[in-house]
Amino acid sequence: MVELLAGPLAYLVFFLVIALYYALITLGLNLQWGFTGLFNVGVAGFVLVGAYSSAILTTPDDPGRIGGFGLPVPLGMAGAMLSAGLFALLVGIPALRLRHDYLAITTFGIAVTLQLVALNLQVLTGGPFGMNFVPRPLYDELGGQGGWNLAYLLFVAALVLLVWRGLARLTASPWGRVLRAIREDEAAAAAIGKHVFRFRLEAFVLGAMVMGLAGAVYAHFIGFIAPEDFLPILTFQVWAMLIVGGAGDHRGAIAGAVLVWAIWTGSGMLLDLFVPPEGKAQAAALQVAGIGVALCLVLLFRPTGLLGRRG
């Protein structure tokens, strides 16, 4: 068992945990975009808030900064969802009453601002050095590295299942039908007496809370977070996942996340193999440019997504 968990299998476990972390974020974005038509360009910001909130709440006391408060991990995760939801309210209340593009601009702004805060508010976030010693619960009890990673994979898989089933029930409920009505025809939804702004705000906040939870999942898996874990590229990756999976389909969102993450890590490995170290930063830029072009191509030729269809 122990040997098996080293080598390729250990890598597979690691890969899957990260892929499911992306799947959680994509599920959150799917509620916002796929079901409600809300264009969130600041996904990375909400994930960042979740990761940092949980880390601040659960890390042991650090004289170098405010906190940590050494609270249990489940409380940290709850705090992550709460604070991501609060930030969603902060942008949602001014922007969701207006045209679509305003939400795009404000979410873009909050992600930029939160990145700045994480980088510079050293007394709270540890600044560019990030936060270490984010607790990994039961690490030694579950056999350290290999065994614990596997256990964490099961935990994250259960979490994804829970969120997926929960969101599926919600979106199949009358509440979910109103969301789709708003997405398809806002004026008609308003005309039959639905409070469009409130439904949109609820979907937006709920989606952001799922993203915050994903951030906490990441923080407690790696045990260390830094501002560069939540750069705008994260937002793009998640958008690519949702579009590949087909917006408006929960299973598609999960499948898209795993597939795109596989392609992403695969192409990263190829770059590692064939590109000399000094050209690495530039080769990575080319990889990101590829995502941008792919996003445009999908929008042009397969607007309903690669795997599923919006519905």
Add this chain to the structure above:
Amino acid sequence: MILQQLADGLVLGSIIALGAIGLTLTYAILRFANFAHGEFVTFGAYLALLALGQFQVLSTTTFGPLSFGWPLLASLAAAILATAGLALLLDRLLFARLGRAGVAIAVVMGSFGAALALRNLLFFAFGGEPQYYSRAIQIALPLLPRSVLGGVRATPDQLAVLGVTALLVIAMHLFLSRATLGRAMRAVAHNPQLATVTGIDVAAVVRWTWIIGAGLAAVAGVFAGLTVQIRPTMGLDLLLPLFAAVILGGIGSPFGAVLGGLIVGIAESLAVPLVGAEYRAAVAFLLLILILLVRPTGLFGERG
């Protein structure tokens, strides 16, 4: 100190204003928030750098106290043309097609993807190191003595940026209020259906909107390169101030965009001693949220 911050804010604000004029025009006439507009700024700055390498061979004399001469002006012209060409190309390949599909937000997403691709291609081509048009160090001239509220100093280049921006803004105003094309642009921004009915060639208006918007963005890029530095992320860093300026001024109002740009630039500059230079970009965001809460149509806007 306060006067110096105002002066610095004015220089930054005029760069934001130049970018914001193009952004507000494309926003109003093409009806989408173009996230690739910041990349037009970067593209213009790098293209001028590339052209400067060629033109510098011909002449190295500079204009009096300024750090540049004819070569940079020629490079600026080349950058304007190339950036306008890039915008037209993007419109043809991407924006026009997505616009025809009828999903408004698809165009915004497309601009997002295009921005990502452009920014990283520029990084790939030029690397991440900051670059400059001139290595010469400019001495800041004292414009007001220290005894007057801390005094004001500015480099000749900064003054040139302010002067040229003022000229461009006046030219834009005359163009939009007097020229047939400019008035047609305002008509399309106001009501495209009505504009079509009155015989305005909407396709031509769209084309010129891209040319003017991208051209001004290229100027903003060269000015930012001249007064700060040239980096692959310079356009991305400007994007939030640009949007704040556009919304503050009211979408579709070039005059509002200029005023909004100056306000954002000065606010960022004044905030530096209060919160530190590292939170500069957050100032634009707070302004943006404030405007949306208090007056979402902006200072001169008509639509919500």
